[in-house]
Amino acid sequence: MLENSKLLNDSWLRWSAKSKEEAKICIMGIPFDNAVSLNKGAAKGPETIRSLSVDMSDVTEDWIPIKNNILYDIGDIPVDLQWERYFERVEREACQLMRTDKFCLFLGGDHSVTIPLHKAFGKYQRETGADRKIGVIHFDAHLDLCDEYDGHRWSHACTEARSLENIISGEDLFFAGIRVAELSELEALDKNPGITVVKAMDVHRHGEEAVFEKMQEKFKAYDALYLTIDIDVLDPAFAPGTGTPSSGGLTSIQLIRLFKLMIKNLPVKAMDIVEVAPDLDVNHITSWAALRIIQEVFGHFSK
Secondary structure (H helix, E strand, C coil), X not given: CCECCHHHHHCCHHHECCCCCCCCEEEXXXXXXXXXXXXXXXXXXXXXXXXXXXXXXXXXXXXXXXXXXXXXXEEECCCCCCHHHHHHHHHHHHHXXXXXXXXXXXXXXXXXXXXXXXXXXXXHHHHHCCCCCEEXXXXXXXXXXXXXXXXXXXXXXXXXXXXXXXXXXXXHEEEEEECECCHHHHHHHHHCCCCEEEEHHHHHHHCHHHHHHHHHHHCCCCCEEEEEEEHHHECCCCCCCCCCCCCCCECHHHHHHHHHHHHHHCCEEEXXXXXXXXXXXXXXXXXXXXXXXXXXXXXXXXX
């Protein structure tokens, strides 16, 4: 059984369904931050995001009322000190959730949790059809293409290096908001010329619509996409509560505009929001930034 508490019953207000079958969105928390390279704290992300959700508006900025019974939160996967066993469980539970064929939203946790989530997504999509084209859109300040970081191959700096091993190819990967890279990651880009990288500065210069057009062109023939959002894609002015902040990032409105375009026009089937670290935050600014994206998910499935 997953870890459930009274908090789950108190959170997400009246939008919670009584079963997965009734809901359009399934939520799972992964409160793990043992793979960070700088500051811990993301393990508290799921709990804090849920607790703040009681004060979310029940109408989006586009005046879409959030429908009752729109979501089902199955709780958190309690942390296991045995790293490999824990990631195996995350993969297993996530794949089982994806088999409900609902839109799946995962709350991290540091970005290493996306490693088993990518594996689950690839497994489920290929169960659905062996010839399905799947891709990944990765919002982040960092490339996360290190083969190893701090002596670990499952570091939060290795997320997409692992996905390129047996889940997707470079042609299936799109980065947005990047402004930090390691030398080894530049080598990885040279070895995978099909990877698309849009730097944060490109978004500032050309605008969200131009960036989305690149996404749309890349993924026009795809069947399913996984979206991973590291909250540090935002400038620290908009998301100070994260473990590895980097100046020069996206604004909240840039991320919201891009997200709306993606969720409406691309085959995004599952997503995560990671690296929200409440103890490093100021007045829950970062958690509220994550909740704003979550509200847009709820609004999209309430239409």
